[in-house]
Amino acid sequence: MSNFDLLIRNGIVATAADTFQADVAIRDGRVVALGHDLGSADQGIDAAGKLVLPGGIEGHCHIEQISSSRVMTADDFYSGTVSAVFGGTTTVIPFAAQQKGDSLRQTVEDYHACAGAKAVIDYGFHLIISDPSEQVIGQELPALIKDGYTSFKVYMTYDDLRLDDYQMLEVLSAARRDGAMVMVHAENHDMIRWLSEKLLDAGHWLPQYHAISHSRAGEGEAAHRAIALSRLMDQPILVVHVSSEEAMDEIRLAQDKGLKIFAETCPQYLFLKAEDLKREGMDGAMFCCSPPPRDANDQEAMWRGLANGTFTVFSSDHAPYRYDDSGKLAAGPQPTFKQIANGVPGIELRLPLLFSEGVGKGRIDLNRFVALTATNVAKLYGVYPQKGTIAVGSDADIAIWDPDLEQTVEHAMLHDNVGYTPYTGIKLKGWPTTVLSRGRIVVIDNELRAERGSGQFLARAVSEASTPLNRLEPEMDPARNFGAELIGR
Numbered sequence: 001m002s003n004f005d006l007l008i009r010n011g012i013v014a015t016a017a018d019t020f021q022a023d024v025a026i027r028d029g030r031v032v033a034l035g036h037d038l039g040s041a042d043q044g045i046d047a048a049g050k051l052v053l054p055g056g057i058e059g060h061c062h063i064e065q066i067s068s069s070r071v072m073t074a075d076d077f078y079s080g081t082v083s084a085v086f087g088g089t090t091t092v093i094p095f096a097a098q099q100k101g102d103s104l105r106q107t108v109e110d111y112h113a114c115a116g117a118k119a120v121i122d123y124g125f126h127l128i129i130s131d132p133s134e135q136v137i138g139q140e141l142p143a144l145i146k147d148g149y150t151s152f153k154v155y156m157t158y159d160d161l162r163l164d165d166y167q168m169l170e171v172l173s174a175a176r177r178d179g180a181m182v183m184v185h186a187e188n189h190d191m192i193r194w195l196s197e198k199l200l201d202a203g204h205w206l207p208q209y210h211a212i213s214h215s216r217a218g219e220g221e222a223a224h225r226a227i228a229l230s231r232l233m234d235q236p237i238l239v240v241h242v243s244s245e246e247a248m249d250e251i252r253l254a255q256d257k258g259l260k261i262f263a264e265t266c267p268q269y270l271f272l273k274a275e276d277l278k279r280e281g282m283d284g285a286m287f288c289c290s291p292p293p294r295d296a297n298d299q300e301a302m303w304r305g306l307a308n309g310t311f312t313v314f315s316s317d318h319a320p321y322r323y324d325d326s327g328k329l330a331a332g333p334q335p336t337f338k339q340i341a342n343g344v345p346g347i348e349l350r351l352p353l354l355f356s357e358g359v360g361k362g363r364i365d366l367n368r369f370v371a372l373t374a375t376n377v378a379k380l381y382g383v384y385p386q387k388g389t390i391a392v393g394s395d396a397d398i399a400i401w402d403p404d405l406e407q408t409v410e411h412a413m414l415h416d417n418v419g420y421t422p423y424t425g426i427k428l429k430g431w432p433t434t435v436l437s438r439g440r441i442v443v444i445d446n447e448l449r450a451e452r453g454s455g456q457f458l459a460r461a462v463s464e465a466s467t468p469l470n471r472l473e474p475e476m477d478p479a480r481n482f483g484a485e486l487i488g489r
Contacts, residue, residue: 003039004032006439011047011400014366015054015389016375024052026396029438033392045434045441047400053370054389055090055397055435056351057377060183060240060264060315062343063094064114068130068160071330071341074417075320077118078452080347083416085121085442085450087348088399088432091387091458092121093377095153097128100160104129104140108149112457119455120448121437122397124381126183127152129171130161137174148459150382151181153240156222157189157290165229172233179462181380183238184226186247187291191218196338207284210337211274211292219291220246227254227261236260236465238380241317243269243291245301252310260465262312262380265302267346267353268293272422285328287422288340289319303363306372313380314372316350319343320418327418345418349409355401356428382460396439399432407431415448 008024013034025033025041063080065073075083084092096111098104104127115123127144129136129152141152154171155161163171175182195213199205204212223239227250230237242248242265254261272293277284287293305311321327321341331339346353351373358364364372378388385394406429407413411421435443442450 002042004041006043006045006396007038007041008045008047008052008398008400011050011052013052013390014370015391016367016371019366024390024398026436026439029396029440031390031392031394031396034390045400050433051366051401051403052390053088053399053401054374055399055437056088056373057091057093057383057388058084058089058316058318058347058350059093059313059377059381060266061092061094061318061347062320063092063318064111065095065097066099067341068099068158069341071321071327073320074322074327074419075318076417077115077123078120079415079417080318080320081119081121081123081455082448083348083414085435085437086415086448088351088401088435089347090121090397090399090435090437091123091383093124093126093151093381095128096125096149098130100131102131104136104144108144115455116457117453120442120450120452121455122387122458123455124383124458124460125149128161129154129163132163132167132170137170141174142178145178145180148461150179150460150462151183153183153185155185156226157185157187157192162189165225168226168229169233172229172235172237175466176233176235179466181236181238181463181466183240185241186219186222186226186239187214188218188222191215191221200336200338205336207282207288207337207340208274208278210288210340211277213337214290214292216244216246216294219244220250223247223250227251227259230261231259236262236463238262238264238312240264240315241266241269241291242302242305242311243294244298248301248305248310252305255310262465263305263310264313264315265305265311266315266317267350268317268344268422269302270299270357271353271426272344273299276422282329282334285335285340286323286420287344288328288337288342289317289344290342303358306358307364307368311372312376314350314354316346317343318345318347320345320416322419324419344422345416346423348414348416349421349423352428352431353423353426355430360429379464382463383458384464387458396436398436400434401430402433403430405429405431405433
């Protein structure tokens with residue numbers, strides 16, 4: 001009788017902390033041994049010359065989600081998870097997005113109905129809170145946190161999503177009571193509104209003006225304000241999709257003071273520029289996202305933040321809207337920049353882009369790559385060490401990479417339902433060639449071997465960042481406990 005179900009031999013294993021040569025033995029969907037000469041297995045994979053890495057965890061993506069302007073994403077939970085796994089991602093945590101007036105509990109049940117029959121890899125849900133009513137804050141949210149929905153996102157902009165500072169404090173206080181992580185979209189709404197009105201009044205409506213209306217100053221101010229609210233409540237936050245050096249500097253300053261402020265950036269802020277929004281006709285709409293791409297100086301700042309630890313995680317913010325009247329151009333063939341569906345696709349290319357241009361170009365090392373794309377995400381969102389590492393007892397979520405495989409990006413090679421990629425023409429070196437989810441081979445030789453609905457829902461624990469051991473001591477900031485004391489903790 002074989003010792004194991006599957007044995008990955010001769011590969012170089014990398015985690016967030018170590019890189020070493022070892023065989024990986026898998027039984028009943030979990031890693032059960034690491035070493036050499038481990039014995040026999042029912043199935044074997046020779047990984048000689050390849051890297052054996054934890055499967056990526058996508059902590060920020062929008063799948064089968066209706067936007068606040070009522071536009072549906074192009075990817076449902078089948079195409080979205082298929083695209084993710086071909087890019088080396090084995091767990092996704094998209095959003096269950098509350099619309100104003102809706103029950104948060106009913107919202108979650110609706111998203112489960114979409115995901116359960118379609119997802120091919122494991123998944124969880126963040127909550128988007130757009131209507132923090134007494135019912136939501138006092139009853140629904142605490143119950144959902146206990147049920148494993150331990151993170152939620154709030155917005156400081158968008159007419160139908162934004163919360164004012166008072167509402168933000170209400171959400172932060174609820175998160176603090178129950179140990180949840182709060183993700184913050186940090187842009188100054190009134191700055192965007194004022195700039196947009198002036199631009200449109202002057203006849204400037206093309207996609208390129210989207211980047212001008214979302215200023216660096218507005219992102220930096222909102223990041224500063226979100227940090228101040230977090231500090232008052234002594235509640236960790238993650239500032240998502242940081243695009244500018246100005247916002248990054250605010251975050252770094254808070255981190256240097258010992259505040260529990262985490263940050264995320266995305267491929268669009270490393271590889272796209274505001275100049276892309278100036279493409280002929282309406283083609284610039286394909287590059288519209290918020291915050292927008294910036295310039296070469298901000299790109300270098302984002303790389304610096306990935307290397308020095310300012311950024312905890314690297315996510316795609318996959319927001320897949322087709323370049324047609326079902327998506328980007330839902331408001332008409334020539335929408336103003338305010339009417340263009342916001343977001344770019346990237347769930348499949350997130351890891352190859354960072355591997356090729358980060359690890360391959362020496363900007364980050366392999367261990368930081370693993371940390372940014374898997375381990376830190378797992379810790380931040382309460383699934384570590386079940387996910388996010390290769391260790392005895394962990395789920396056998398593994399991506400085997402060929403570090404020398406070269407490909408030029410074209411949408412035809414991808415598996416999403418968007419119809420285009422903003423990264424067309426970029427030459428990448430390094431690609432996942434075999435992917436395992438809970439020990440089962442789901443991708444090999446560019447072939448999908450996972451069935452619809454074979455992914456499992458992850459009820460998540462509280463974030464490691466939200467545990468009492470990670471709270472600041474009072475003497476570090478004598479003012480920091482004021483809000484926390486008011487809520488009795």
